[in-house]
Amino acid sequence: MRQRTDGRHAHRLNALALAGLLGLTFAFGGCTTIFGNHEKRAQAQLRPTAGNGARGTVTFVERADGVQVTYNLVGLPPNSDHALQVHERGDCNAVDGSSAGAVFAPTAARLKSGVRVEGDLGNLHADETGVATGFIVAPDLSLDGVRSVLGRSVLVHRDTSDPAFAEHGAGPALACGQIRQ
Known part of the structure:
Protein backbone atom coordinates (compact mmCIF):
# COMPACT_ATOMS: atom_id res chain seq x y z
CA MET A 1 0.00 0.00 0.00
CA HIS A 38 49.23 26.68 7.03
CA GLU A 39 51.73 27.46 4.33
CA LYS A 40 55.26 26.21 4.77
CA ARG A 41 57.52 29.03 5.94
CA ALA A 42 61.09 29.46 7.09
CA GLN A 43 63.26 32.42 7.97
CA ALA A 44 66.89 33.38 8.41
CA GLN A 45 68.24 36.27 10.47
CA LEU A 46 71.42 37.34 8.69
CA ARG A 47 74.23 38.72 10.80
CA PRO A 48 77.36 40.40 9.48
CA THR A 49 80.56 38.49 8.97
CA ALA A 50 83.79 39.96 10.41
CA GLY A 51 84.46 43.50 9.22
CA ASN A 52 81.06 43.93 7.53
CA GLY A 53 77.82 45.66 8.49
CA ALA A 54 75.28 43.80 6.34
CA ARG A 55 72.34 42.26 8.20
CA GLY A 56 68.66 41.57 7.73
CA THR A 57 65.98 38.97 7.20
CA VAL A 58 65.37 36.45 4.44
CA THR A 59 61.99 34.65 4.44
CA PHE A 60 61.16 31.47 2.51
CA VAL A 61 57.53 30.63 1.66
CA GLU A 62 56.66 27.53 -0.35
CA ARG A 63 54.26 28.26 -3.22
CA ALA A 64 52.91 26.21 -6.11
CA ASP A 65 55.59 27.61 -8.46
CA GLY A 66 58.51 27.17 -6.05
CA VAL A 67 59.83 28.91 -2.98
CA GLN A 68 59.38 32.66 -2.75
CA VAL A 69 62.48 34.15 -1.15
CA THR A 70 61.85 37.63 0.26
CA TYR A 71 64.81 39.64 1.48
CA ASN A 72 65.11 42.81 3.53
CA LEU A 73 68.76 43.73 4.06
CA VAL A 74 70.57 46.81 5.36
CA GLY A 75 74.21 47.80 5.77
CA LEU A 76 75.31 46.83 2.27
CA PRO A 77 77.69 49.06 0.30
CA PRO A 78 75.62 51.81 -1.44
CA ASN A 79 74.64 51.21 -5.08
CA SER A 80 76.07 47.71 -5.20
CA ASP A 81 75.10 44.26 -6.49
CA HIS A 82 75.51 41.02 -4.54
CA ALA A 83 74.85 37.29 -4.84
CA LEU A 84 72.22 35.74 -2.57
CA GLN A 85 72.93 32.04 -2.05
CA VAL A 86 71.79 29.07 0.02
CA HIS A 87 74.76 27.03 1.29
CA GLU A 88 74.92 23.34 2.27
CA ARG A 89 75.32 23.64 6.04
CA GLY A 90 73.38 25.65 8.58
CA ASP A 91 76.56 26.85 10.24
CA CYS A 92 77.51 30.51 10.41
CA ASN A 93 80.04 30.14 13.24
CA ALA A 94 83.13 30.97 11.17
CA VAL A 95 83.85 34.71 11.22
CA ASP A 96 83.97 34.72 7.40
CA GLY A 97 80.91 32.47 6.84
CA SER A 98 83.04 29.65 5.40
CA SER A 99 81.55 27.12 7.84
CA ALA A 100 78.35 27.22 5.73
CA GLY A 101 80.08 25.07 3.10
CA ALA A 102 79.50 25.07 -0.63
CA VAL A 103 76.50 26.48 -2.48
CA PHE A 104 73.51 24.11 -2.10
CA ALA A 105 73.23 21.86 -5.17
CA PRO A 106 71.14 18.70 -4.58
CA THR A 107 71.24 17.61 -8.24
CA ALA A 108 73.99 17.02 -10.75
CA ALA A 109 73.63 20.61 -12.01
CA ARG A 110 76.81 21.54 -10.14
CA LEU A 111 78.74 19.31 -12.54
CA LYS A 112 77.63 21.23 -15.64
CA SER A 113 79.48 24.37 -16.64
CA GLY A 114 77.28 27.42 -17.24
CA VAL A 115 74.34 26.06 -15.22
CA ARG A 116 73.01 27.89 -12.17
CA VAL A 117 72.75 25.52 -9.20
CA GLU A 118 69.61 25.49 -7.05
CA GLY A 119 71.18 27.34 -4.13
CA ASP A 120 72.31 30.26 -6.28
CA LEU A 121 69.22 32.44 -5.90
CA GLY A 122 70.49 35.22 -8.12
CA ASN A 123 71.70 38.74 -7.55
CA LEU A 124 70.21 41.62 -5.60
CA HIS A 125 70.81 45.37 -5.73
CA ALA A 126 71.42 47.68 -2.78
CA ASP A 127 70.20 51.25 -3.22
CA GLU A 128 72.10 54.46 -2.43
CA THR A 129 71.49 53.91 1.31
CA GLY A 130 72.73 50.30 1.31
CA VAL A 131 69.24 48.78 1.57
CA ALA A 132 68.13 45.83 -0.58
CA THR A 133 64.52 44.62 -0.52
CA GLY A 134 62.66 42.36 -2.91
CA PHE A 135 61.87 38.77 -3.68
CA ILE A 136 63.02 35.95 -5.91
CA VAL A 137 61.08 32.81 -6.84
CA ALA A 138 63.25 29.69 -6.70
CA PRO A 139 61.39 26.99 -8.66
CA ASP A 140 63.89 24.22 -7.82
CA LEU A 141 63.84 24.58 -4.03
CA SER A 142 61.39 23.43 -1.35
CA LEU A 143 60.92 23.41 2.39
CA ASP A 144 60.94 19.62 2.68
CA GLY A 145 62.53 16.65 0.97
CA VAL A 146 65.80 16.48 -0.95
CA ARG A 147 65.58 20.07 -2.20
CA SER A 148 64.78 21.52 1.22
CA VAL A 149 66.59 24.64 2.40
CA LEU A 150 65.66 24.05 6.06
CA GLY A 151 68.68 23.76 8.32
CA ARG A 152 70.96 25.29 5.69
CA SER A 153 72.43 28.81 5.58
CA VAL A 154 71.72 31.78 3.37
CA LEU A 155 74.59 34.15 2.59
CA VAL A 156 74.96 37.52 0.92
CA HIS A 157 78.26 37.72 -0.94
CA ARG A 158 80.39 40.73 -1.83
CA ASP A 159 80.21 40.04 -5.58
CA THR A 160 77.53 38.89 -8.00
CA SER A 161 77.19 35.32 -9.19
CA ASP A 162 77.56 34.25 -12.79
CA PRO A 163 76.63 30.67 -13.74
CA ALA A 164 78.99 30.79 -16.71
CA PHE A 165 81.88 31.21 -14.28
CA ALA A 166 80.61 29.36 -11.21
CA GLU A 167 84.10 28.22 -10.29
CA HIS A 168 85.05 31.87 -9.61
CA GLY A 169 82.53 32.12 -6.76
CA ALA A 170 80.83 35.29 -5.56
CA GLY A 171 83.53 36.60 -3.29
CA PRO A 172 83.57 36.63 0.50
CA ALA A 173 80.37 36.58 2.53
CA LEU A 174 79.05 39.86 3.90
CA ALA A 175 76.33 38.23 6.05
CA CYS A 176 75.18 34.75 7.02
CA GLY A 177 72.10 33.26 8.68
CA GLN A 178 70.70 29.80 9.39
CA ILE A 179 67.35 28.95 7.77
CA ARG A 180 64.82 27.85 10.41
CA GLN A 181 61.10 27.22 10.65
Whole structure:
Protein backbone atom coordinates (compact mmCIF):
# COMPACT_ATOMS: atom_id res chain seq x y z
CA MET A 1 0.00 0.00 0.00
CA ARG A 2 1.33 3.40 -0.96
CA GLN A 3 1.16 6.40 1.22
CA ARG A 4 0.24 9.65 -0.42
CA THR A 5 2.28 12.76 0.33
CA ASP A 6 1.66 16.28 -0.67
CA GLY A 7 5.42 16.86 -1.18
CA ARG A 8 6.08 18.50 2.20
CA HIS A 9 7.85 15.43 3.57
CA ALA A 10 10.18 15.22 0.53
CA HIS A 11 10.96 18.93 0.72
CA ARG A 12 11.78 18.64 4.42
CA LEU A 13 14.27 15.82 3.69
CA ASN A 14 15.88 17.81 0.86
CA ALA A 15 16.15 20.87 3.12
CA LEU A 16 17.80 18.78 5.85
CA ALA A 17 20.23 17.22 3.36
CA LEU A 18 21.13 20.67 1.98
CA ALA A 19 21.65 22.05 5.50
CA GLY A 20 23.94 19.10 6.34
CA LEU A 21 25.92 19.58 3.15
CA LEU A 22 26.33 23.30 3.80
CA GLY A 23 27.41 22.57 7.36
CA LEU A 24 30.13 20.20 6.13
CA THR A 25 31.25 22.71 3.52
CA PHE A 26 31.64 25.45 6.12
CA ALA A 27 33.27 23.07 8.59
CA PHE A 28 35.94 21.86 6.18
CA GLY A 29 36.14 24.75 3.74
CA GLY A 30 36.24 27.32 6.52
CA CYS A 31 39.22 25.73 8.29
CA THR A 32 41.65 28.18 6.71
CA THR A 33 39.43 31.03 7.82
CA ILE A 34 39.30 29.73 11.38
CA PHE A 35 42.79 28.30 11.76
CA GLY A 36 44.69 30.41 9.21
CA ASN A 37 46.65 29.33 6.17
CA HIS A 38 49.23 26.68 7.03
CA GLU A 39 51.73 27.46 4.33
CA LYS A 40 55.26 26.21 4.77
CA ARG A 41 57.52 29.03 5.94
CA ALA A 42 61.09 29.46 7.09
CA GLN A 43 63.26 32.42 7.97
CA ALA A 44 66.89 33.38 8.41
CA GLN A 45 68.24 36.27 10.47
CA LEU A 46 71.42 37.34 8.69
CA ARG A 47 74.23 38.72 10.80
CA PRO A 48 77.36 40.40 9.48
CA THR A 49 80.56 38.49 8.97
CA ALA A 50 83.79 39.96 10.41
CA GLY A 51 84.46 43.50 9.22
CA ASN A 52 81.06 43.93 7.53
CA GLY A 53 77.82 45.66 8.49
CA ALA A 54 75.28 43.80 6.34
CA ARG A 55 72.34 42.26 8.20
CA GLY A 56 68.66 41.57 7.73
CA THR A 57 65.98 38.97 7.20
CA VAL A 58 65.37 36.45 4.44
CA THR A 59 61.99 34.65 4.44
CA PHE A 60 61.16 31.47 2.51
CA VAL A 61 57.53 30.63 1.66
CA GLU A 62 56.66 27.53 -0.35
CA ARG A 63 54.26 28.26 -3.22
CA ALA A 64 52.91 26.21 -6.11
CA ASP A 65 55.59 27.61 -8.46
CA GLY A 66 58.51 27.17 -6.05
CA VAL A 67 59.83 28.91 -2.98
CA GLN A 68 59.38 32.66 -2.75
CA VAL A 69 62.48 34.15 -1.15
CA THR A 70 61.85 37.63 0.26
CA TYR A 71 64.81 39.64 1.48
CA ASN A 72 65.11 42.81 3.53
CA LEU A 73 68.76 43.73 4.06
CA VAL A 74 70.57 46.81 5.36
CA GLY A 75 74.21 47.80 5.77
CA LEU A 76 75.31 46.83 2.27
CA PRO A 77 77.69 49.06 0.30
CA PRO A 78 75.62 51.81 -1.44
CA ASN A 79 74.64 51.21 -5.08
CA SER A 80 76.07 47.71 -5.20
CA ASP A 81 75.10 44.26 -6.49
CA HIS A 82 75.51 41.02 -4.54
CA ALA A 83 74.85 37.29 -4.84
CA LEU A 84 72.22 35.74 -2.57
CA GLN A 85 72.93 32.04 -2.05
CA VAL A 86 71.79 29.07 0.02
CA HIS A 87 74.76 27.03 1.29
CA GLU A 88 74.92 23.34 2.27
CA ARG A 89 75.32 23.64 6.04
CA GLY A 90 73.38 25.65 8.58
CA ASP A 91 76.56 26.85 10.24
CA CYS A 92 77.51 30.51 10.41
CA ASN A 93 80.04 30.14 13.24
CA ALA A 94 83.13 30.97 11.17
CA VAL A 95 83.85 34.71 11.22
CA ASP A 96 83.97 34.72 7.40
CA GLY A 97 80.91 32.47 6.84
CA SER A 98 83.04 29.65 5.40
CA SER A 99 81.55 27.12 7.84
CA ALA A 100 78.35 27.22 5.73
CA GLY A 101 80.08 25.07 3.10
CA ALA A 102 79.50 25.07 -0.63
CA VAL A 103 76.50 26.48 -2.48
CA PHE A 104 73.51 24.11 -2.10
CA ALA A 105 73.23 21.86 -5.17
CA PRO A 106 71.14 18.70 -4.58
CA THR A 107 71.24 17.61 -8.24
CA ALA A 108 73.99 17.02 -10.75
CA ALA A 109 73.63 20.61 -12.01
CA ARG A 110 76.81 21.54 -10.14
CA LEU A 111 78.74 19.31 -12.54
CA LYS A 112 77.63 21.23 -15.64
CA SER A 113 79.48 24.37 -16.64
CA GLY A 114 77.28 27.42 -17.24
CA VAL A 115 74.34 26.06 -15.22
CA ARG A 116 73.01 27.89 -12.17
CA VAL A 117 72.75 25.52 -9.20
CA GLU A 118 69.61 25.49 -7.05
CA GLY A 119 71.18 27.34 -4.13
CA ASP A 120 72.31 30.26 -6.28
CA LEU A 121 69.22 32.44 -5.90
CA GLY A 122 70.49 35.22 -8.12
CA ASN A 123 71.70 38.74 -7.55
CA LEU A 124 70.21 41.62 -5.60
CA HIS A 125 70.81 45.37 -5.73
CA ALA A 126 71.42 47.68 -2.78
CA ASP A 127 70.20 51.25 -3.22
CA GLU A 128 72.10 54.46 -2.43
CA THR A 129 71.49 53.91 1.31
CA GLY A 130 72.73 50.30 1.31
CA VAL A 131 69.24 48.78 1.57
CA ALA A 132 68.13 45.83 -0.58
CA THR A 133 64.52 44.62 -0.52
CA GLY A 134 62.66 42.36 -2.91
CA PHE A 135 61.87 38.77 -3.68
CA ILE A 136 63.02 35.95 -5.91
CA VAL A 137 61.08 32.81 -6.84
CA ALA A 138 63.25 29.69 -6.70
CA PRO A 139 61.39 26.99 -8.66
CA ASP A 140 63.89 24.22 -7.82
CA LEU A 141 63.84 24.58 -4.03
CA SER A 142 61.39 23.43 -1.35
CA LEU A 143 60.92 23.41 2.39
CA ASP A 144 60.94 19.62 2.68
CA GLY A 145 62.53 16.65 0.97
CA VAL A 146 65.80 16.48 -0.95
CA ARG A 147 65.58 20.07 -2.20
CA SER A 148 64.78 21.52 1.22
CA VAL A 149 66.59 24.64 2.40
CA LEU A 150 65.66 24.05 6.06
CA GLY A 151 68.68 23.76 8.32
CA ARG A 152 70.96 25.29 5.69
CA SER A 153 72.43 28.81 5.58
CA VAL A 154 71.72 31.78 3.37
CA LEU A 155 74.59 34.15 2.59
CA VAL A 156 74.96 37.52 0.92
CA HIS A 157 78.26 37.72 -0.94
CA ARG A 158 80.39 40.73 -1.83
CA ASP A 159 80.21 40.04 -5.58
CA THR A 160 77.53 38.89 -8.00
CA SER A 161 77.19 35.32 -9.19
CA ASP A 162 77.56 34.25 -12.79
CA PRO A 163 76.63 30.67 -13.74
CA ALA A 164 78.99 30.79 -16.71
CA PHE A 165 81.88 31.21 -14.28
CA ALA A 166 80.61 29.36 -11.21
CA GLU A 167 84.10 28.22 -10.29
CA HIS A 168 85.05 31.87 -9.61
CA GLY A 169 82.53 32.12 -6.76
CA ALA A 170 80.83 35.29 -5.56
CA GLY A 171 83.53 36.60 -3.29
CA PRO A 172 83.57 36.63 0.50
CA ALA A 173 80.37 36.58 2.53
CA LEU A 174 79.05 39.86 3.90
CA ALA A 175 76.33 38.23 6.05
CA CYS A 176 75.18 34.75 7.02
CA GLY A 177 72.10 33.26 8.68
CA GLN A 178 70.70 29.80 9.39
CA ILE A 179 67.35 28.95 7.77
CA ARG A 180 64.82 27.85 10.41
CA GLN A 181 61.10 27.22 10.65
